[in-house]
Amino acid sequence: MSPRYLFVALLCCGLLVSCGNKSGEKDPMGETAVVALSGDADNLNPVVANSSTSADIQGSIYPTMFDVTFNMREGKLEFEPSLVTSWEFANEGKDVILHIRPDVRWEDGILVTPQDIKFSYELYGDPEVASPRRSYLESMIQTNDKFDVDKSIEIIDDTTMIFHFTRQYPLQLFHLNLSPVPRHIYRNADRKTLRANPANEHPIGAGPFKLEEWTRQQQIVLTRNNNSTLPYPAKLERVIFRVISEPTTRLTELKKGEIDIMRPVYPEDVSDIQENNPNIKLQTLPPRSYEYIGWSNIDVKEYQASGKKNILPHPLFGDRRVRQALTYAINRKGILDDQLGPYGELAVTDFSPVFRWAIQHDLIPYPYDPERARQLLRASGWSDSNGDGVLDKGGKDFEFTLYYNVGNKRREYVATMVQENLKQVGIKVTLQSVEPVVLYQNIEAKKYDAFIAGFSVGLAIDPADRWGDINSPFNTVGFQNKRVAELLKLGLHVATERDAGPFWKEIQAILHQEQPCTFMYWVKDIVGVNRRLKHTNVNILGVTDHMWDWMIGDPNSAVTY
Amino acid sequence: MLRYISRRVLSAVPLLFGLLTITFFIIRLAPGDPVSLYIQSDVDPQYANNLREALGLADPLPVQYVKWLKGTLTGELGMSFSKHTEVTRILAQTIPNTILLTFFALCFNFILGIIIGIITALKRGSAVDHAVNITSLFVYSMPEFWLGLMLILGVSLHLGILPASGMHAPMAKYLSMPEYVWDVFKHMILPVFVLGVASAAATGRYMRGSLLEVINQDYVRTARAKGLSEFLVIGKHALRNALIPIITLLGLSLPFLLGGAVIVETVFSWPGMGKLTIDAIFSRDYPLIIACTMVSGVMVILGNLVADVLYALVDPRIRYE
Numbered sequence: 062m063s064p065r066y067l068f069v070a071l072l073c074c075g076l077l078v079s080c081g082n083k084s085g086e087k088d089p090m091g092e093t094a095v096v097a098l099s100g101d102a103d104n105l106n107p108v109v110a111n112s113s114t115s116a117d118i119q120g121s122i123y124p125t126m127f128d129v130t131f132n133m134r135e136g137k138l139e140f141e142p143s144l145v146t147s148w149e150f151a152n153e154g155k156d157v158i159l160h161i162r163p164d165v166r167w168e169d170g171i172l173v174t175p176q177d178i179k180f181s182y183e184l185y186g187d188p189e190v191a192s193p194r195r196s197y198l199e200s201m202i203q204t205n206d207k208f209d210v211d212k213s214i215e216i217i218d219d220t221t222m223i224f225h226f227t228r229q230y231p232l233q234l235f236h237l238n239l240s241p242v243p244r245h246i247y248r249n250a251d252r253k254t255l256r257a258n259p260a261n262e263h264p265i266g267a268g269p270f271k272l273e274e275w276t277r278q279q280q281i282v283l284t285r286n287n288n289s290t291l292p293y294p295a296k297l298e299r300v301i302f303r304v305i306s307e308p309t310t311r312l313t314e315l316k317k318g319e320i321d322i323m324r325p326v327y328p329e330d331v332s333d334i335q336e337n338n339p340n341i342k343l344q345t346l347p348p349r350s351y352e353y354i355g356w357s358n359i360d361v362k363e364y365q366a367s368g369k370k371n372i373l374p375h376p377l378f379g380d381r382r383v384r385q386a387l388t389y390a391i392n393r394k395g396i397l398d399d400q401l402g403p404y405g406e407l408a409v410t411d412f413s414p415v416f417r418w419a420i421q422h423d424l425i426p427y428p429y430d431p432e433r434a435r436q437l438l439r440a441s442g443w444s445d446s447n448g449d450g451v452l453d454k455g456g457k458d459f460e461f462t463l464y465y466n467v468g469n470k471r472r473e474y475v476a477t478m479v480q481e482n483l484k485q486v487g488i489k490v491t492l493q494s495v496e497p498v499v500l501y502q503n504i505e506a507k508k509y510d511a512f513i514a515g516f517s518v519g520l521a522i523d524p525a526d527r528w529g530d531i532n533s534p535f536n537t538v539g540f541q542n543k544r545v546a547e548l549l550k551l552g553l554h555v556a557t558e559r560d561a562g563p564f565w566k567e568i569q570a571i572l573h574q575e576q577p578c579t580f581m582y583w584v585k586d587i588v589g590v591n592r593r594l595k596h597t598n599v600n601i602l603g604v605t606d607h608m609w610d611w612m613i614g615d616p617n618s619a620v621t622y
Numbered sequence: 623m624l625r626y627i628s629r630r631v632l633s634a635v636p637l638l639f640g641l642l643t644i645t646f647f648i649i650r651l652a653p654g655d656p657v658s659l660y661i662q663s664d665v666d667p668q669y670a671n672n673l674r675e676a677l678g679l680a681d682p683l684p685v686q687y688v689k690w691l692k693g694t695l696t697g698e699l700g701m702s703f704s705k706h707t708e709v710t711r712i713l714a715q716t717i718p719n720t721i722l723l724t725f726f727a728l729c730f731n732f733i734l735g736i737i738i739g740i741i742t743a744l745k746r747g748s749a750v751d752h753a754v755n756i757t758s759l760f761v762y763s764m765p766e767f768w769l770g771l772m773l774i775l776g777v778s779l780h781l782g783i784l785p786a787s788g789m790h791a792p793m794a795k796y797l798s799m800p801e802y803v804w805d806v807f808k809h810m811i812l813p814v815f816v817l818g819v820a821s822a823a824a825t826g827r828y829m830r831g832s833l834l835e836v837i838n839q840d841y842v843r844t845a846r847a848k849g850l851s852e853f854l855v856i857g858k859h860a861l862r863n864a865l866i867p868i869i870t871l872l873g874l875s876l877p878f879l880l881g882g883a884v885i886v887e888t889v890f891s892w893p894g895m896g897k898l899t900i901d902a903i904f905s906r907d908y909p910l911i912i913a914c915t916m917v918s919g920v921m922v923i924l925g926n927l928v929a930d931v932l933y934a935l936v937d938p939r940i941r942y943e
Binding site: 101109190319 | 675
């Protein structure tokens with residue numbers, strides 16, 4: 062091609078591009094905010110939806126029973142009126158009487174009634190529906206081990222209903238906060254195929270937003286619901302959730318101003334954004350998830366071979382002193398500083414620091430102390446008798462395989478550091494990365510001796526699913542402790558959350574002593590927000606909390622809320 | 623010819639059936655339970671069992687297979703586990719996006735590749751030849767994701783002239799038709815370039831080799847000797863024969879049209895088949911994995927068939943009877 066043609070071609074391209082920019086100047090979208098998603102929502106029906114993305118979006122479409130906030134100073138959930146205007150407890154706290162607003166209408170104009178709420182709870186509790194939130198109904202009245210909707214929920218009149226529980230406990234209101242769906246839409250729906258019901262793609266809600274468009278794998282567009290009275294129509298015309306799975310691309314779009322909110326921003330990108338992108342505000346979320354190194358407390362081979370019947374102490378990690386030694390031997394602070402810096406916090410136990418009232422502050426995190434680790438290992442009978450640099454006992458070397466998920470850079474780093482740290486005290490670690498789905502499945506089935514994993518805690522303290530007994534769904538290390546089991550029973554049967562404080566503190570002390578696993582650190586997600594977006598309320602509940610108050614403004618004006 | 627084509631199509635049926643059967647068993651025997659993905663901290667332990675039943679995974683494997691076979695034969699591809707909707711609907715939404723991207727990428731690849739090939743062949747040994755060769759090799763060895771990210775950072779972030787991700791602007795449906803087309807076109811430029819440029823380098827090498835071989839043949843010398851212009855000699859006589867290997871390449875590239883391009887689609891958030899397949903595999907979405915395999919399988923078989931037919935069209939010496 063001659064240079065002349067090339068020049069003409071380039072010129073044409075340039076002209077076209079500049080034309081394009083001109084047409085882009087008129088904003089066809091009105092006041093719109095764009096939120097980046099790393100993956101698409103799975104479903105927009107709150108009864109069957111699974112992903113946190115779905116939860117973030119549904120909360121603005123469907124009516125919420127309560128307006129929930131998390132009081133950071135107190136460290137607990139607070140419930141304000143929403144669809145429920147007021148509530149009272151009766152019958153020693155076993156009955157909760159809810160007063161429902163009479164004037165809330167579904168998007169199609171039909172009133173939201175107690176019948177809708179009762180019907181929705183019936184769906185949540187139906188085993189055929191297989192709702193992920195079925196367990197919320199466990200403490201209501203059951204018949205033949207199944208949620209009994211008629212015995213659990215009583216409709217007194219058009220604005221009053223009573224929920225019957227089998228006991229009083231701190232999470233009652235939390236469990237009453239399941240979003241209702243319109244009965245007139247789903248009444249005749251087949252329960253078994255509810256998650257694929259076509260109506261899920263066109264949700265009829267009553268919240269401040271309604272769904273305008275959902276293009277799979279691309280975007281979910283919400284527009285203002287002008288008729289909403291719960292609490293009021295959104296202030297923004299539109300919020301778009303865009304799926305951008307590649308983190309670098311997502312960050313580029315944030316820098317360009319094409320998206321307004323992104324979570325998470327990685328710690329390594331922070332200084333670049335602070336220097337070059339003054340229009341982006343970075344906010345740090347309180348810690349809700351932590352990473353840990355699981356040491357199987359039980360002999361997994363024996364456990365598996367006996368069909369989960371024989372529970373014997375693990376030959377390496379069954380001894381508490383060994384587990385303590387491992388925590389001493391791992392430079393957790395060093396790993397934390399390298400990986401997260403100020404965006405992480407050393408974990409003492411798995412009670413999140415946000416629950417201030419429940420935290421046992423006397424516990425001092427295990428320091429990095431290889432010498433102490435060696436002493437403890439010696440005390441439990443491990444020594445290097447053959448001089449090969451690896452500890453042994455009874456002719457067996459202290460060696461094991463540490464599993465972690467492939468493709469997670471942070472965990473790869475942690476694995477390498479752990480291997481290196483443990484080598485210093487004479488322990489031989491082989492690293493093995495595994496595809497994530499397989500890894501989690503094997504962890505859940507208790508097939509690994511040692512692994513790196515993470516865990517996200519709920520907004521109300523409920524340690525039973527981790528430390529209850531060996532069959533607790535997330536007791537991945539097979540930890541068993543009689544006193545902890547007792548304390549759990551006590552803590553979960555008190556009237557108010559605060560009353561459980563002493564029990565939780567004692568559990569933490571035991572966990573700290575026992576080291577069922579090595580708690581590594583809490584992760585604080587970083588959220589990037591374009592400064593033009595005002596009144597955002599990025600908090601522990603998520604980035605879209607109270608999304609209906611968002612506004613678009615001048616990025617330079619300092620609006621506070 | 624028609625008989626040949628129909629025979630090939632018929633013989634493809636058992637092949638496809640075998641492919642899908644193998645896929646069916648491989649994904650179910652591979653480790654990783656789809657249901658375990660949905661278990662989170664606030665989830666009922668019973669939920670997994672209920673869900674397994676709802677998804678039809680509680681049946682023994684042979685029963686699942688018969689059910690699936692019945693469904694497939696009646697055109698029912700089932701419900702996607704992870705996306706909670708019919709697989710056919712997902713494919714209907716995704717395939718057009720992929721074709722749009724891959725069709726232009728293929729055009730770009732072959733047009734650029736053929737041009738490169740012709741230029742380097744005609745200027746063999748010159749500085750142009752060396753320069754193009756080195757550049758081609760450089761581009762060819764560049765990883766797609768790296769090139770994609772560099773272009774996003776350079777062209778999109780710093781120069782700000784092209785969008786970095788997606789297929790169109792968020793609210794493109796409010797644009798007028800020409801504006802919409804222009805919008806999609808702008809979004810396509812970077813992914814099409816990344817997808818096409820590395821393959822163009824390869825195509826160029828093939829083209830160069832093939833043209834060089836043809837140019838040295840007697841009939842080309844004859845054409846020159848009878849006084850035809852160089853343009854006619856190359857364009858009409860040499861090129862037609864030199865294109866035969868390129869046609870094979872084109873036929874073999876056809877599966878890519880629907881199979882999509884995993885890396886480029888991920889980097890540019892292009893909602894196509896490649897990304898869909900990968901997502902399906904990671905979420906153990908069996909019905910969707912099978913459907914994606916079926917689409918690629920059909921395309922591979924068709925691609926080979928098309929290549930064979932094209933042979934006959936370009937080269938009159940080849941006959942299928």
